Amino acid sequence: MIHALSIDDFDERTLRLLLSWGKEYFEAEDLAHNPDAELLAGRRVALWFDEPSTRTSLSFEAAVKNLGGGVVRIDEKCSSAVKGESWGDTAAVLAELGCSALVIRTSDADVPSALAEEDALSVINAGNGTVEHPTQAIGDLLCLELSGYLSTHLKLAIVGDSAHSRVANSHFRLLPKCGIDVTVCAPAAWLPGSLPSLSSREKERIQLTTSLEEALSGATVAMYLRVQKERHADNNISLYEEFIEKYQLRSEHLSRYPSLKMVMHPGPVNWGIEISPSLRNSPKCAILRQVRCGVAMRMALLRYLLGGEEE
Secondary structure (H helix, E strand, O other): OOOEOOHHHOOHHHHHHHHHHHHHHHOOOEOOEOOOOOOOOOOEEEEEEOOOOOHHHHHHHHHHHHOOOEEEEEOHHHOHHHHOOOHHHHHHHHHHOOEEEEEEEEOOOOHHHHHHHHOOOEEEEEEEOOOEOHHHHHHHHHHHHHOOOOOOOOEEEEEOOHHHOHHHHHHHHHOHHHOOEEEEEOOHHHOOOOOOOOOHHHHOOEEEEOOHHHHHOOOOEEEEOOOOHHHOOOOOHHHHHHHHHHOOEOHHHHHHOOOOOEEEOOOOOOEOOOEOHHHOOOOOEOHHHHHHHHHHHHHHHHHHHHOOOOO
16 A cells, blocks of 8 residues: 655655656646546545645545546544544545545644554545645646756745745755755744754755845745744734745845746735735746646646556
8 A cells, every 4th residue: 555645755766757647647738638537437535634725625636536536525523533433443434435545634743644554545645734745745846847947956945934834844855855955934933943854965955044135046936835823822913024024025026036937835825925916927926837736746646546557
């Protein structure tokens, strides 16, 4: 049984394979009409989201249906987990109901791994607390690949609330592995307290700074992160105001830093906080492109996990 719990589950060969398949799906005239439209015919994938989600939830549903599979949605409030059902029993029941995989988003960081240990069905981590969001990261990687930036020496700036961001944690594992130099920028309180376990060479590719100028100077891509107020214990209004004043991306930054070619954000975007609304329709704004890349890459991941193909 293959699972997708962390970026660490994907070696270089697997990432290349997923990028190849993801590119194939992305470039199809219609994601729903692709050469693998019957790949998951007769298969079901369960979606269990106990935290809010629009992009990830709907993109997984679209990915399953684009490959001919069926979707089973679990209402966390109505599931037997609230009655104390074990994760092992939950996984066994889903498998018995004909589900081949479970896509789960949960505030409990340990749940995806606990479900995977049962080995009853493939488990895909769609976000576990503040720990990781691997499928968002590989979707973003496809966006970089399609823009031609993976073949160049890329400097990428991650700006925003990285201390509370599972997307950032997955990118800290992924981007250095791909040879990308990352500058992480935020007010000091929102910089990560620690980085994942990386090789010394990979750690050298990640720099932390409180200076937006340092982060954007020479950067090709700026990836902004959502300010996650729901994860802030202090709800420090002055810190939010400082972020808007000193770190918000505005049109003037695109003029001041000509090397900056693309703006990304995993969403949802707090327009007027992380990014000025004036950039919504900028040709450098790749946020909606990331959504399509997310569907294409999740199709590739499902093909890898459930398609029965050899690498």
